[in-house]
Amino acid sequence: MQRTVDDEDLVAEARNRRRLKPNRWRRSLRRVVPLTLITLTLVVIGVLVRVEDYTALERLRTIVFDEYQNLSPRAFDPDAPVRIIAIDEESLRRVGQWPWPRSQIATMVDRLTDLGAAAIGLDIIFAEPDRMSPDNIARLMPEGPERDRVAAALQGVPRGDDMLAVSLQRAPSVVGVLLEADSGQQPSSDRGFSDPKAGYAFAGDPPHDFLPNYGQIKGPLPALAQAAVGLGALNWLPGTDQIVRTVPLMFHAGDGVFMPGLAAETLRVAQGETGFVIRSSNASGQTAFGAETGINAIKIGAFVVPTTRNGSVLMHYTPHEDARHISAWRVLDGDVKPEEIAGRIILVGATATGLFDLQATPIDVAIPGIEINAQLIEQIVAGVWLERPDWADGMEIIVFVLLALLFGLVAAVLAPQTAAVVGVTTIAVVFGASYWAFTREGIFIDPSFPSLASGITLFAMTAWVAVRERADRRWVRHAFSRYVSSDVVENLADDPARLTLGGEMRPMTILFTDIRGFTTIGETMDAEALTAYLNAFLTEMTGVILAHRGTIDKYMGDAIMAFWNAPLDDFAHAAHACETALSMLDALAAFNASSDRDFPVTAIGIGLNTGVCCVGNLGADQRFDYSVIGDDVNVASRLESQTKTYGVPILVGPRTAEQARPAGYVFALVDNVRVKGKTAPIEVFALIGGPNHPPSEALEIAGEAVDALATAAEVGDTTAMNDALETLDALGSTMLDTVVAIYRSRYQRLMRSEIGDIAATD
Structure with missing residues (x-):
């Protein structure tokens, strides 16, 4: 039968349709063959690594063995012979x-x-x-x-x-x-x-x-x-x-x-x-x-x-x-x-x-x-044995090979999320079987290598599939972009506001501390020794601050700035800062007493102040830090420098003392000070003890006497000052001796002034 031109066109169209129809077998083959090659390569590498039994594998094995022992120790028999x-x-x-x-x-x-x-x-x-x-x-x-x-x-x-x-x-x-x-x-x-x-x-x-x-x-x-x-x-x-x-x-x-x-x-x-x-x-x-x-x-x-x-x-x-x-x-x-x-x-x-x-x-x-x-x-x-049989190494290799092949197949036919669930479940079963053999049969078969190596295989497979699918989607989007318009969707982070500049006002307690005489110390040490010394000191102090819920703001040479009540709420921030300061003195004493480090004897000053500050991401668009600023931050820094003047290790501002005193912390009013940058004087207190660092009886009495000295000096009451000084003289030496010396000098000036006034009147 002779075909017409129309018939020939229909045949050619049918052939073109068959050529254009996706070949599912060929598409699956393009996916399975690379996965198979990757899987077999990883299996060979894994087997070679296990045969060599590198130190890292031995460490993993001992970690599992130790955990099994902790989970299921042998029971002690009181009648054991x-x-x-x-x-x-x-x-x-x-x-x-x-x-x-x-x-x-x-x-x-x-x-x-x-x-x-x-x-x-x-x-x-x-x-x-x-x-x-x-x-x-x-x-x-x-x-x-x-x-x-x-x-x-x-x-x-x-x-x-x-x-x-x-x-x-x-x-x-x-x-x-x-x-x-x-x-x-x-x-x-x-x-x-x-x-x-x-x-x-x-x-x-x-x-x-x-x-x-x-x-x-x-x-x-x-x-x-x-x-x-x-x-x-x-x-x-x-x-x-x-x-x-x-x-x-x-x-x-x-x-x-x-x-x-x-x-x-x-x-x-x-x-x-x-x-x-x-x-x-x-x-x-x-x-x-x-x-x-x-x-x-x-x-x-x-x-x-x-x-x-x-x-x-x-x-x-x-x-x-x-x-x-x-x-x-x-x-x-x-x-x-x-x-x-x-x-x-x-x-x-x-x-x-x-x-x-x-x-x-x-x-x-x-x-x-x-x-x-x-x-x-x-x-x-x-007769309670714990064995690792001769065949254990071979068994672990076999389990790895089987798991790797299984995970390669899973990655080829299942979605990545489903493959991950299958992988985690299978590894859990392997660990469960190993633990059962340990507790019931007294046999230790290490599940760490088969699980880790096969898990790496699964990850590699799913990653390859994900990359391949993403490439396919990109090709499809590129191909169809000539015909349809595409919408670009931007996914924001959970809280984008956290990545923008700005801050919030909140009550906080700020701590400043630095090393006394650090310049002199630096002149006696070379750069390497000075670096080791400073790193050791900062490590000790940082550990104390972090242990008491503090946030490190920055290191400034030998100085540390820290704060409380940000970013996490801390309603007892003043008390926690005081406890930190006292604990830092304990840590410093241990640091100085350490016999395995040839470091100079170190002294520090600590300043604490409480107030409303601005805390948040501060800096530039290109780079910013989480920090705190405000007038009360400057006061804390000035208080730290005043510890040298008053000869005490810790000075705190009035609001810090007010908020921490109900928690059991003991303070002594040192002075009314006009710190640099402030027009009005503020009360300055020495922190002399707390619930975990109770002051001695003599120090507590000395603190009360110094309180009386400061109050009397403020109004020029020489009689009360004399009584307080006599009380302090009877106590002997305390950490407040420098403060006492300052007030003794003021008392003498007041006395000379009174004598001069009397003489002028006469």
């Missing part, structure tokens, strides 16, 4: 300063043995001879007959070290040793008396390269080491932030010698066992596929303890419990009931703060190191 004999502050007060004579330690060990302790672990090294032994006591005396008589009297008195050796020998005792890096001064094999007491058996890969490695053992005296049933290392391996999260059960001391930790050795001795069994990767029943992944567990008698790859136990702490402690003085005084000791594992160690055996844990800023060992034994005996 572990007790700490605490060398605490009370014991030091009763028995004497540390170290105690070895005879005292021997007495303690004997009493614990007689009370039926299952094992006694001493968190003490005994590396030096007893300083209180008879021969040492005689040697400390000067040569002469007295020394000879003392030496003769001490003949036959048992040495403390010998007494302790006998006590250790009859007790199930463990003494501490310290492992040190090989210094090259002594062959690592020359250990002698410090050789471990326990035997070892290995299963799987040799543990030498997995355990914490040291080269030397610093042990107790030979006689004590030989007498003890066990020797245990006292070393800690805290994280880079000095928090103890894992405790090693075993150490490698070089040359194939292994040394157990104090807790592990004490638990062995308590069970009467002769050794340990270390199970590593590729042991029977362990699937490591030939890879040397580390230690899996250490067997201590009846207890098989799962460990990290270096033979450490991941600690699940309880909060500090006083019930775990028994003061050492009670043992020495025989004030301990048998049931408190019998059958228990006893650890003896320092808990007094001054003995410096404090460690940080995820749930305690500082606890005695001996308590960590006690908690480790409790955890082992109770």
Whole structure:
């Protein structure tokens, strides 16, 4: 059939329509392919970063681990078979300063043995001879007959070290040793008396390269080491932030010698066992596929303890419990009931703060190191494990990959807002599952890396989609702008008035302070030292102002200007400013007393004034500051400078004193002063105390007397002035001495004037 021209036109039109019709598949492909490539690139980068396991990732992991511990600490069992004999502050007060004579330690060990302790672990090294032994006591005396008589009297008195050796020998005792890096001064094999007491058996890969490695053992005296049933290392391996999260059960001391930790050795001795069994990767029943992944567990008698790859136990702490402690003085005084000791594992160690055996844990800023060992034994005996399995790293990588792919798909098919909701919900589920595994199964799987890395992937995807859609909309607007007119809509900020120049009048209290003699100080210091000094001073003072609801207006060299009742309402602004001023003096005293900074002794003056001021954005259109101006601001500045004249650290204006006095602040009327820029004089008060800074009785009486002086001087009443001066003379020196000196001079002038008037009359 022959087609007409009209038919050909219809066919061409149909073809053009098909060509112009949007291809949805092609459009989706243009969106999905870039997203897929970006997702896969980010996945590869994420996997490589996780395999390297950078320090930042480790820190994130420890933050989550610590938070889990704080949210779900292990419960303390009051019947746990572990007790700490605490060398605490009370014991030091009763028995004497540390170290105690070895005879005292021997007495303690004997009493614990007689009370039926299952094992006694001493968190003490005994590396030096007893300083209180008879021969040492005689040697400390000067040569002469007295020394000879003392030496003769001490003949036959048992040495403390010998007494302790006998006590250790009859007790199930463990003494501490310290492992040190090989210094090259002594062959690592020359250990002698410090050789471990326990035997070892290995299963799987040799543990030498997995355990914490040291080269030397610093042990107790030979006689004590030989007498003890066990020797245990006292070393800690805290994280880079000095928090103890894992405790090693075993150490490698070089040359194939292994040394157990104090807790592990004490638990062995308590069970009467002769050794340990270390199970590593590729042991029977362990699937490591030939890879040397580390230690899996250490067997201590009846207890098989799962460990990290270096033979450490991941600690699940309880909060500090006083019930775990028994003061050492009670043992020495025989004030301990048998049931408190019998059958228990006893650890003896320092808990007094001054003995410096404090460690940080995820749930305690500082606890005695001996308590960590006690908690480790409790955890082992109770069978409450906290594990990070070998497969944890692989699991975290798999979770990340799955989440990243999921989020890439979500970003491709859903709106950015919906994708964000899906992402947050999914990450919350991951954290919830990790926390459930921690609390219910004792397994720590880190959710931070999978969540953070996949969250970055989701953000990148949604950002790319948003940018792409915005570009598409711009193209559409540009294309159709040739045909239709577009309306431009400007979105204003929530409160545009805040970004314009101007202010408001409101009652405020203003503070000025600066350093006395700063110019002289600056002449004695170079620029670098002066900068460090000024920064340290301003930091201290700024912290006090901000802690008391003040607003810093500006720094002017060594001076600070601050105010209250703006931008936030503060109806007690005068009282808060007074409290700030008094606290600044306290902070200055601490600043001057600081021994770790070689700064000059610093004095300051503070001026406070209350009044109605203009506060707001002041400046130019290009740049402005939030500040305050007004006549009362100038008065506060003048009052600060007048502190030098009157020799007091804090001067306040009349309205400040009036508003703060009902809140308990104590003032002394110093003078009626015509400050610079003012025509009429104003009352000036010295701030001498407050509710948290009560003045001494003498200072309070002095303040009242100075009040009377100022009032009497105003009317020229020399009799009242004399009475007030006599009262002040009886008090002695106070912070108001300069004010008193000023009024004494005025009194003398008035007296001379009265005498002159009388003489003229005569």
